[in-house]
Amino acid sequence: MAEKVLMKGNEAIAEAAIRAGCRHYFGYPITPQTEVAAYMAKRMPKIGGTFLQAESEISAINMVYGVAGTGKRVMTSSSSPGVSLKQEGISYIAGADLPALIVNVQRGGPGLGGIQPSQSDYFQATKGGGHGDYHLIVLTPDSVQEMADLTALAFDLADKYRMPAMLLADGTMGQMMEPVELPPESGCTVEKPWAVTGTNMARKHNIINSLYLDPEELEKTNFERFERYRYIEEHEARCERYMMDDAEYCVVAFGIAARVSKNAVSALRKQGIKVGLIRPITIWPFPKQAIAEAAEQVRAFVSVELSMGQMIEDIRLAEQCRRPVTLCNRAGGMIPTPEQIMEAVKRLEGGNA
Amino acid sequence: MAVVFEKPKSLTDVQLHYCPGCTHGIIHRLVAEAIDALGIEGRTIGVAPVGCAVLAYNYFACDMVEAAHGRAPAVATGLKRSLPENIIFTYQGDGDLASIGMAETVHAATRNENITVIFVNNAIYGMTGGQMAPTSLPGQVTQTSPYGRDVKTAGYPIRVCEMLSTLEGPEYIARVAVNNVKNVRNAKKIIQKAFENQVAGKGFSLVEVVSSCPTNWGMTPDKALQWVEEKMIPYYPLGVYKDKSASGEVE
Amino acid sequence: MTANILLAGFGGQGILFAGKFLAYKGLLEDKHISWLPSYGPEMRGGTANCSVIISDDPIGSPIVSSPDILVAMNLPSLDKYEKAVVPGGKIFVDSTLVGRAVARTDVESYCIPATQLAVDMGIPTLANMIMVGQLIRRTRAVSFEGLEAALRKVVSAKHADLLEVNLSAIRAGYDLA
Structure with missing residues (x-):
């Protein structure tokens, strides 16, 4: 086993990206993700890679679009307001079927909001975010180890399905340090015959494009893309089930909310309350199957979120109104305590839900 | 029989969609001729803008990327950083380059990004049907300046070459026109120079091409070319505004 | 055993550094650890704090x-955190800078x-590590053995000269009865 090192979540993302073969990073400073850029600024010049501090998040994502068009692994990172600015480019990347990694270390919103951790970009990340019909593969790490592991996975999935992937973290995940075993060196194993690399006068020109002036053609492209999305929904949904075997109540939470929820679940178990946790590791595709199965088993769900309640809608869609789903949340950069989550579960029990 | 005139090899055999009398066709040709002359088609990647030239990706035979509105220099930066041995050019209009994409333009220039930018200035938004552009002349009537561009409320037209040439970064900044044979010949030379600079690794080279838009100006093609001569060129004087190598500046 | 440690003070007192040292010390003892700083404008001279958990079991929050x-x-x-400490917990106070005693009697x-x-020791910036020394003595959250190995992880190679003074600060804190 490789040696475990102590790293900040943001640094783990950067190092894991480099190990996954990413040699191009474009960003713009914003709290609380700046360590990603700082790490890249230090490392990329030493390994023949590109670190470029762009003039704006808009430019950064379009530089990503450029590199992605050449078929190489590329990423950008930002935090909520900056990711809003990137949405135009993300839509183009999705529309041109390009793989790329976008990291969002979320902070409270809307507007300039705050700089403390949040999960209120859930809708933006999972429902599209920019204009048009599209999805990103959205991975939600809950530890520094997963910041690294899911970064590598995000590159692989993006290449495999020719679409942008997002690592959706939050300020806590970015700033905290935990021991991490860094993933091994890897790289793209997928052929990319569509990439623009120069024709070398040996083939017809490749065009990276999302413009289809013929509506029938654009419709066809969208239908085909959604066929791919359907396959991804069937095959790539990931979650962790924690103490779910005999659970009568199910807490659903990801990222930092899942970490706090685990404390609550353990404490409730000690009090004899049968509660478990489903932790989505992908929120698009959402682990619908796991929630649907849990709906057969548990009496009620609690969605624990650092937002005004966004994931709760996906839980309701997945459990199909079979069980009550309540919200236990903090917003604006606040984080629920284990006690708050315990009370939310106990309220369900008291109400004989 | 000797062939005396033929289509440049780096243009595809696709019919252009441009309006009659539009000078985009000439400028496409000049770009293609430069690519042919330097023998770089196989390693060239072009970036098309949003605007009239949005479909340029169908016309150039090299690999092409379609960029979002104004973002071509950022996309080109990504391409060049990924493939430093390739030749990357953008082809942009005035709204794309000097309005929505001004930040991308200025910063690519100041980084002396080793790309070639072809900037077509026809003082109007053509694709959307003739709105005021950042380069529309004072008093110019457009759909969104129906009483003529009022500089008190709409500001003054931006002289891109003059502005960019104040930067330390860029290698080469020049303005040409394609309203008569003499100017077309000179434009060909300057555009080729802008590509040669990139091949030689010299850096950011921008050629502004003062162009016409008979359709949206509401003029005959001939009248439009006359308007270029009489109205546009006096406001946008032709010439080389910056040439670092020629002036002995060293990187 | 799990030690839930909160270190708090002004920015510049080495709060995050002290926390990092404890985290590395725990890591070298094969414990589960986490380190979470406060971040943002408060780092610039306001209050700084950091959460360090050192545990035999996987760490939740x-x-x-x-x-x-x-x-x-x-x-x-x-003032801010005294009330939050669990009954039976331990509070360490830098009495030079805190002008009052701990009010709670159940800690x-x-x-x-x-x-x-x-x-007095001529290492005015290392009060943090003196506190750490005392913390180790009173809590055994980490062992007093192998301090140097952990210090090497947090003191960069180019400041290797600081290793000794950090060690002596920790020892001085540890030796306080």
Whole structure:
């Protein structure tokens, strides 16, 4: 086993990206993700890679679009307001079927909001975010180890399905340090015959494009893309089930909310309350199957979120109104305590839900 | 029989969609001729803008990327950083380059990004049907300046070459026109120079091409070319505004 | 065993550094650990705090909201976090800078004149590590053995000269009865 090192979540993302073969990073400073850029600024010049501090998040994502068009692994990172600015480019990347990694270390919103951790970009990340019909593969790490592991996975999935992937973290995940075993060196194993690399006068020109002036053609492209999305929904949904075997109540939470929820679940178990946790590791595709199965088993769900309640809608869609789903949340950069989550579960029990 | 005139090899055999009398066709040709002359088609990647030239990706035979509105220099930066041995050019209009994409333009220039930018200035938004552009002349009537561009409320037209040439970064900044044979010949030379600079690794080279838009100006093609001569060129004087190598500046 | 440690003080007192040292010390002892700093404008001279958890078991939340161990290196930190400490917990106070005693009677409190001691020792910036030494003595959250290996992880190679003074600060704190 490789040696475990102590790293900040943001640094783990950067190092894991480099190990996954990413040699191009474009960003713009914003709290609380700046360590990603700082790490890249230090490392990329030493390994023949590109670190470029762009003039704006808009430019950064379009530089990503450029590199992605050449078929190489590329990423950008930002935090909520900056990711809003990137949405135009993300839509183009999705529309041109390009793989790329976008990291969002979320902070409270809307507007300039705050700089403390949040999960209120859930809708933006999972429902599209920019204009048009599209999805990103959205991975939600809950530890520094997963910041690294899911970064590598995000590159692989993006290449495999020719679409942008997002690592959706939050300020806590970015700033905290935990021991991490860094993933091994890897790289793209997928052929990319569509990439623009120069024709070398040996083939017809490749065009990276999302413009289809013929509506029938654009419709066809969208239908085909959604066929791919359907396959991804069937095959790539990931979650962790924690103490779910005999659970009568199910807490659903990801990222930092899942970490706090685990404390609550353990404490409730000690009090004899049968509660478990489903932790989505992908929120698009959402682990619908796991929630649907849990709906057969548990009496009620609690969605624990650092937002005004966004994931709760996906839980309701997945459990199909079979069980009550309540919200236990903090917003604006606040984080629920284990006690708050315990009370939310106990309220369900008291109400004989 | 000797062939005396033929289509440049780096243009595809696709019919252009441009309006009659539009000078985009000439400028496409000049770009293609430069690519042919330097023998770089196989390693060239072009970036098309949003605007009239949005479909340029169908016309150039090299690999092409379609960029979002104004973002071509950022996309080109990504391409060049990924493939430093390739030749990357953008082809942009005035709204794309000097309005929505001004930040991308200025910063690519100041980084002396080793790309070639072809900037077509026809003082109007053509694709959307003739709105005021950042380069529309004072008093110019457009759909969104129906009483003529009022500089008190709409500001003054931006002289891109003059502005960019104040930067330390860029290698080469020049303005040409394609309203008569003499100017077309000179434009060909300057555009080729802008590509040669990139091949030689010299850096950011921008050629502004003062162009016409008979359709949206509401003029005959001939009248439009006359308007270029009489109205546009006096406001946008032709010439080389910056040439670092020629002036002995060293990187 | 799990130690939920909250270290708090002014920015510049080495709060995050002290936390990082404890985290690395735990890591080298094969414990599960997490380290979570406060971040943002407060880093620039305002209050700084950091949560460190050192545990034999996997760690749930990295946020220490009810510390077993509180290190308060200024008065605002003691005022803010004294109430949060679990009954039976331990509070360490830099008495040079905190002008009052710990009010709670259901916790163990240790008042160390760390800043004064650091000045006397000619290492005025290392009051934090004196507090750490005392913390180790009183809590055994980490072992007193192998300090140097952990220090090497947090003191960069180019400041290797700081290794010795950090060690002596920790030892001085440890030796305080």
